[in-house]
Amino acid sequence: MILHIDMDAFYAAVEQLDDPALRGRCVIVGGTSGRGVVATASYEARRFGVRSAMPMFEARRRCPQAVFIKPRRERYQAVSRRIMAILQRFTPLVEPVSIDEAYLDVTGCEKICGPPAQIARRIKASILEETALTCSVGGAPVKFLAKIASEMQKPDGLTIIEEPEVAAVIEKLPIERVPGVGPAALACLAPWGVKTLADAGRMGAAVLERRLGKFGRRLADLARGEDPSPVRPHSETKSISAEVTLARNTADPSEIKRILLDQAEDVARQLRRQGFRARTVVLKLKHDNFRQSTRSRTLEAPTQSAHTLFGTVAALLDAYRIQRPVRLVGVGAANLVAANRPVQKALFAAGCRKKDADWEKVERVLDAIEARFGPRAVRRAGQDDEAKPR
Numbered sequence: 200m201i202l203h204i205d206m207d208a209f210y211a212a213v214e215q216l217d218d219p220a221l222r223g224r225c226v227i228v229g230g231t232s233g234r235g236v237v238a239t240a241s242y243e244a245r246r247f248g249v250r251s252a253m254p255m256f257e258a259r260r261r262c263p264q265a266v267f268i269k270p271r272r273e274r275y276q277a278v279s280r281r282i283m284a285i286l287q288r289f290t291p292l293v294e295p296v297s298i299d300e301a302y303l304d305v306t307g308c309e310k311i312c313g314p315p316a317q318i319a320r321r322i323k324a325s326i327l328e329e330t331a332l333t334c335s336v337g338g339a340p341v342k343f344l345a346k347i348a349s350e351m352q353k354p355d356g357l358t359i360i361e362e363p364e365v366a367a368v369i370e371k372l373p374i375e376r377v378p379g380v381g382p383a384a385l386a387c388l389a390p391w392g393v394k395t396l397a398d399a400g401r402m403g404a405a406v407l408e409r410r411l412g413k414f415g416r417r418l419a420d421l422a423r424g425e426d427p428s429p430v431r432p433h434s435e436t437k438s439i440s441a442e443v444t445l446a447r448n449t450a451d452p453s454e455i456k457r458i459l460l461d462q463a464e465d466v467a468r469q470l471r472r473q474g475f476r477a478r479t480v481v482l483k484l485k486h487d488n489f490r491q492s493t494r495s496r497t498l499e500a501p502t503q504s505a506h507t508l509f510g511t512v513a514a515l516l517d518a519y520r521i522q523r524p525v526r527l528v529g530v531g532a533a534n535l536v537a538a539n540r541p542v543q544k545a546l547f548a549a550g551c552r553k554k555d556a557d558w559e560k561v562e563r564v565l566d567a568i569e570a571r572f573g574p575r576a577v578r579r580a581g582q583d584d585e586a587k588p589r
């Protein structure tokens with residue numbers, strides 16, 4: 200299930216938020232110079248027919264009483280960052296598509312967060328509470344329908360299209376509302392009497408492709424309710440790591456391994472908390488002469504288990520052979536993948552993956568124990584509590 204979040208009249212809403220005198224009034228944000236266009240119009244101004252991308256002189260003609268404001272992009276960006284951070288709390292699978300829009304893949308979140316409508320209501324409530332702004336949320340089994348759903352009840356809307364309703368929505372969906380259908384495609388489809396997306400589908404994939412090229416094939420997919428584009432999180436979290444400068448330098452591998460074990464646990468906990476698995480494990484060492492070395496290994500299957508992380512960095516350390524005292528030690532997890540995606544089974548390491556999955560289970564239990572009884576409530580044998588500079 201994919202959710203599309205779209206802030207309502209974002210720039211204008213931020214201006215009305217910052218200046219209470221503007222609330223309830225026509226506000227038009229955009230280029231105020233001669234050839235400027237409307238970036239966003241408040242809903243009050245939209246009643247006079249003012250739309251985004253309309254030339255400013257036209258907006259002035261339709262709504263002369265409006266307050267005209269030059270965009271304050273930095274301010275909008277700051278609010279946008281807060282909104283994206285709120286969305287990240289629901290799932291790491293957030294794809295921001297513009298300053299005020301994002302897709303969320305909430306597949307698999309139902310067990311923790313409830314059905315999509317409930318997740319959507321919680322997102323709306325959190326955004327309203329923390330930014331005093333409203334948004335519209337659409338939900339559907341595929342991306343393009345989620346976007347269409349978010350437009351259905353704007354502003355402050357919430358529309359969920361469930362799987363069984365998909366065909367009926369496509370049957371009635373005006374072709375010009377389909378993302379990617381512009382004037383050229385419309386002109387091409389009009390002679391065929393295409394009014395809805397379902398009409399386009401009835402032309403058949405071969406004909407659509409012949410007339411519209413690659414986009415024709417995509418249109419045929421969309422008409423069947425299929426949208427192969429996934430939610431692509433270009434999340435800021437590209438790696439997770441823990442590192443520490445030692446209280447005193449050491450060249451003793453067993454001493455270093457004790458620290459690595461703590462760090463592996465710390466990194467694994469962060470991975471589980473943020474919903475990632477790591478494909479690549481990194482060992483970082485800095486020597487007393489400040490020369491830094493990193494060694495990494497890519498796993499057969501991504502992990503979020505401290506056991507596997509530690510086993511990997513310990514093997515990297517054994518292979519490294521310390522020549523000089525070490526002053527800094529670190530464990531990194533890179534090449535992250537979302538944990539709620541199915542894991543491709545490692546062909547030649549089925550046994551390892553099984554063991555890894557078992558350890559992940561054990562460690563999730565440890566997370567629960569720590570959540571209840573406090574950090575370090577449970578310790579591994581051989582893990583002492585002294586000398587843990589943090």
Ligand SMILES: [Mg+2]
Binds near residue numbers: 206207208209299300
């Ligand atoms: Mg918007």
